[in-house]
Amino acid sequence: MGDVHGDPADGRVAGPRCIAIVGPFASGKTTLLEAILARTGAISRQGTVAGGNTVGDASPEARAHAMSVEANFADTDYLGDRYTFIDCPGSVEFLTETDGVLGGVDMAIVVAEADEKKVPALQLILKALEARRMPRVLFLNKIDKADRRVREVLEVLQPASAVPLVLRQIPIWKQGIAMGFIDLALERAFVYREHAESLVIDIPDDEQAREVEARFSMLERLADHDDVLMEALLEDMAPGRERVFADLVTEMRDGLICPVFIGSAEHGNGILRLMKALRHEGPGIASTRARLGLAEGVDAVQVIKTLHTPHGGKLSLARVLSGTVGDATMLVRADGSEAKVSGVFSLTGQQASKRAAATAGETVGLGKLEGVATGETLGVGKAPAAQLAPLAPPEPVLGLAVAAAERKDEVKLSSALTKLVEEDPSYRFTHAQETGETLLEGQGEMHLRVAQERLKGKYGLSLEVHAPAVPYRETIRAATSVRGRHKKQSGGHGQFGDAALEIRPLPRGEGFVFSDTITGGVVPKQYIPSVRDGVAEALNQGPLGFPVVDIAVTLTDGSYHSVDSSDQAFKMAAILAMREGLPQCKPVLLEPIHEVTVACPSEATPRINAIISGRRGQLLGFDGRPGWDGWDEVRALMPEADIGDLIVELRSATAGVASYTKRFDHLAELTGKAADQALARSGRQAA
Structure with a gap:
């Protein structure tokens, strides 16, 4: 089984690493990936999203909309270490892509910017990472466009994070422009250079006081989890640099803090310092195996994405958690069935290229694993592996x-x-x-x-x-008695069936009840089930054109012919009786009503209430969303016909972050103009 060992010189892990790039829509994730690839020499020139020439956002759909619509993979080497970066979509509509990826990566870079409107979207991302105990750093992007102090920005962003956002760097300002930064752990200053490595300088004299204050604030956060460091601070003793870095590494890997780096992905600023932090402080595959709970001695791969390529067929993008996977390796699913690898591939954007076998820590494409789905953990060899990160997609909206x-x-x-x-x-x-x-x-x-x-x-x-048709129902509000007779003579045996029925309404939710009160054999017993079948068939489409529910039908009388009667004849008699009787029973349309629960930022709750009320919704109340600071859950009863495109309006009112779930609650009568409109939309008219 492959393993990863720490470098005794600096605590750095060795072996391939896999890092997700996540964050709100339009925060600069694809640009950051491009900057990393350019800075590490994987590409010769940094492309742009606007130019449609980036490694990420490579699909025609992503190019057309200038946004990530699926996860994009790219490999690079930096100072002798191998990395796979995965650029994940930021829109809430594509977050399942991110969920799959998070099942197999070592850590995440969270890309954010100084925009308080995006804080709820940032919270969605951070919640997903927190649920998986995912180590993470935050890259505060677009520092060149910032119009407020970084610490003020962190105060705005902090409510989105369950753990402290710990500032690792502060900008050096000149005439309102960020010209570089001071690394608070290294106690060094760096001056940005356009698409080139930053220049190291001494901390300017006029920045010394800011650096001391900001560094002390960082150390205070670290000391919350280190009593020795806390004691040193209380005694005004300067902690050694090794102690500071050890705390930064441990607390980030344990998910106790989220270190914050600053820069500009567009200009390539701050990228190499970020890479060096990932190299020296980021966890590797051994930590990931432990976090996922992979048992010792078990070799496994985690499938994090599925692709269907135009020429190569199905490709399962997977992280090798342990062991070696090559062409023709047999992988074992949870049910014991086997899937044979047909080729191992490297993936860059949309381009796959064949490669040799993959070892622990590597992220590769595995060819033609039929039946294998995203989120599956596959055993390598003869035994299945426990399912470490199963994918649970959200309900459609x-x-x-x-x-x-x-x-x-x-x-x-x-x-x-x-x-x-x-x-x-x-x-x-x-x-x-x-x-x-x-x-x-x-x-x-x-x-x-x-x-x-x-x-x-x-x-x-x-x-x-x-738009999908609404599954309306209909019912009746009055009772009637009716007789149906089916008689046909066409040479030889004829057809004869005669059935008298009583039709009456039932309380809502009772469904369909059939009974008979036949005495004296006026309808032979063998024909009674056929009468029931005829009634049931007639209920499939009532006078208004929809299935009829909540109705009781009783067979009370009838007659038969010893030669011409048959099952089919009595079934037809029942159908004729129902067709005549149902219109006499005051048919009424029923529409499905769902209980809807909307999750939204609290400041948007009044707007959400208005949207629901405007769609014939009956508000049931709202409460704080459990475990989500600054969010509410609004509950309401809403007609299915008005739920339709509800999500579009909800997202418009909440900067794209609201969601909802629904469950069927009951059927309700629909009358008057609303019923006429529903029937017209369905191509039907009132009886």
Whole structure:
């Protein structure tokens, strides 16, 4: 089994490392990846998102929208160490991509900027890291555009983090421009140079007081978890540099603090200092195995993303947690079934290239692992491994009814949708039996737009899409008695069935009840089930055009013919009786009502309440979101017809961070103009 050992000279871990780059939308994650690759020599020139020439955001959909819509991988070497960086999407609609990646990385760089509107989005990211006990550093980007002091920025960002944000660097300002920074741990100053390594200088005299104050503040935070350091500070003793770095390493790796670095990814400023901190202070695969709970002696890989490539087929991006994986290696799933590796690949952006076997710590693509899904832990060899980081995609919040524009593409569409869901499990596609529609559901408007673009661009499918039909029901409000007679003579045996029915409403939620009061054999026993079948079939579509519920039907009388009666004849008699009787029973439309729980920042709660009320929602109340400072959960009952595109309005009111869950609650009568509109939308009209 592969292992990783610390370097006795400086405590630095050896071996390949894997680091996720995460953060709110448009914070500069893709630009940071590009700057890291340029600074470490993996690429000759730093591209830009606007120019559409970055390693990250390499898919046509990402290029078209100038935003990350999937995780992008890139390898680089720095001072003899191998790194895989994974640029993760920042939009809440694509966070499942990030969740999969976090199952196998050593740590995360959280990219943020001085924008208080993005604090809730930052909190979403940090919560995901905290839940996984993920070591992390924060890179405060766009320092060249900052318009306030860094410590003021940290005060704004701190509520998003459950652990202290500990400032490692302070900027050196000149005429309002950040011209460099002071590293508080090293006690050295650096002057930025455009796309070149910063110049080391002595700390300027006019910055000495700021440096001393800021460094003491950093040490106070570290001392919260180190009694020896606390005692030294109380006695005004200067701690040794080794002690300071040891505390920074231990407390970051243990998730007790989040160190903060500053810079500008666009200009390549602060990148090499960040890389040196990752190299000397970041954890490696041994720590990751321990954090994930991988048992000693078990060799395993963690699948963190699935791709379907145009020519190479399915590719499972995986972190080798221990052992060696090569071409033809057998991997064992949790149920004991095996999957054989067909090729090992390096991935840079969208480009895969074949390589030799991978060892512990490496992140590679494994070819054609059929049936294997993102989030699975696979054993290497003969035994399955425990599932270390299973993926639990969120419930969809927006849906579309989709159909192939050309009938010949229907099978192709089903195959493409299956692959789409494999690549991003937060999509879901189902066939709605009630409406006959194929539903594609996802995490928001952009999420579904990207799906349509991918189906067209990658699979050549033209689609017809529309809003899903609402599964209305209908019921009755009055009782009636009716008789149905089916009689047909066409040479030889004829057909004869005669059934008298009583139809009455039931309380909401009672469903369908059938009974009979037949005496004297006026309807032979063998035909009574056929009458029930006929009634049930008639209830599939009532007078308003929808399934009928909450109804009781009793067979009270009838007659038969010894030769011409049959099961089919009595079934038809029941159908005829129901078709005549239901319109007499004052049919009424029923609409599905769901209990909806909206999670949103507290300052947006009044806006959320107004949105819900404007969609015929009945507010039930709100409480603080458990474990989330500054967030609320708003509960309401809402008609399914008005939930539709609710998420679009919620996200618009909350800078893109609100979400909701729903569960069916009950059916409610829909009358008047609202019922007429519902029937018109469904292509039906009132009886």
